[in-house]
Amino acid sequence: MTDHQPPEENYSKANEDFLKAVYLLQQDQERVQTSVLAEALNISAPSTTEMAKKLAKAQLVIHEPYRGIRLTEAGERIALEIVRHHRLLELFLVQALGYAWDEVHEEAEQLEHAVSERLMQRIAEYLGNPRYDPHGDPIPGPEGDIHDRELTPLAEWEIGEKGLIARLRDQSPEMLRYLDDKGLVIAAQVEILKTDPFDGPLTLLVDGTEQVIGVNVAQYILVAPYENPH
Ligand SMILES: [Zn+2]
Numbered sequence: 001m002t003d004h005q006p007p008e009e010n011y012s013k014a015n016e017d018f019l020k021a022v023y024l025l026q027q028d029q030e031r032v033q034t035s036v037l038a039e040a041l042n043i044s045a046p047s048t049t050e051m052a053k054k055l056a057k058a059q060l061v062i063h064e065p066y067r068g069i070r071l072t073e074a075g076e077r078i079a080l081e082i083v084r085h086h087r088l089l090e091l092f093l094v095q096a097l098g099y100a101w102d103e104v105h106e107e108a109e110q111l112e113h114a115v116s117e118r119l120m121q122r123i124a125e126y127l128g129n130p131r132y133d134p135h136g137d138p139i140p141g142p143e144g145d146i147h148d149r150e151l152t153p154l155a156e157w158e159i160g161e162k163g164l165i166a167r168l169r170d171q172s173p174e175m176l177r178y179l180d181d182k183g184l185v186i187a188a189q190v191e192i193l194k195t196d197p198f199d200g201p202l203t204l205l206v207d208g209t210e211q212v213i214g215v216n217v218a219q220y221i222l223v224a225p226y227e228n229p230h
Contacts, residue, residue: 004019015055016112017113019071020077020086020144023083024083025037030071032068032070033069034068034069037069052069060074060078064160070160077144080144084120084139084141084144086133087140088127088133089123090105091139092126101176102136105111105173132167134164134188135167135168136186136222137167154204154221154223155219157223159192160192162191163225164226165185165190167187168186168206170220175220182213184213189208190205190221201215
């Protein structure tokens with residue numbers, strides 16, 4: 001006999017990933033369709049339905065055929081805990097271990113299931129109980145409380161108005177490296193100098209340096225007013 005039980009461990013990791021994916025998709029849609037969830041989890045639609053049924057039995061999701069899936073309160077509590085682990089770990093890797101912001105997501109995907117509440121509490125204290133991760137996503141508190149902010153896509157920002165970069169919607173490593181090259185990082189000061197017509201490029205002032213980006217990239221950058229960044 002060993003003290004590790006891989007099948008059960010994988011089972012709980014799969015469940016946690018499932019609940020987390022529903023939570024993240026629920027930010028944009030009230031009920032999550034099986035096909036959308038299957039794509040996010042990179043598993044087949046039948047496996048997704050099967051898992052949804054199991055989790056519905058455990059009263060962690062509500063699954064109504066043809067209407068989609070949503071979390072129960074108990075399901076949301078688990079999802080928020082995993083999201084808290086993920087985002088705290090990302091920030092810890094950046095701030096304490098010197099990782100770049102495009103390198104942390106995959107590490108956190110693995111670690112989020114393995115860490116104890118005690119370790120997460122110590123990491124949160126070490127980081128000063130932060131509210132946002134390296135990509136500007138809110139970090140749920142130990143009770144699942146979230147400090148969400150009203151942010152505006154840079155593409156819709158007023159010309160000549162100073163703002164602070166607060167959150168990124170596209171967090172693929174390629175996009176993060178591109179934004180980093182342009183100085184478009186969290187808490188950078190940004191101002192639109194001019195926009196070209198017909199969805200043309202935006203000319204920006206980023207921490208005092210002129211930069212040009214496409215309007216589609218500007219959709220992914222969320223901005224807070226300069227006076228009141230949080
Ligand atoms: Zn991540």
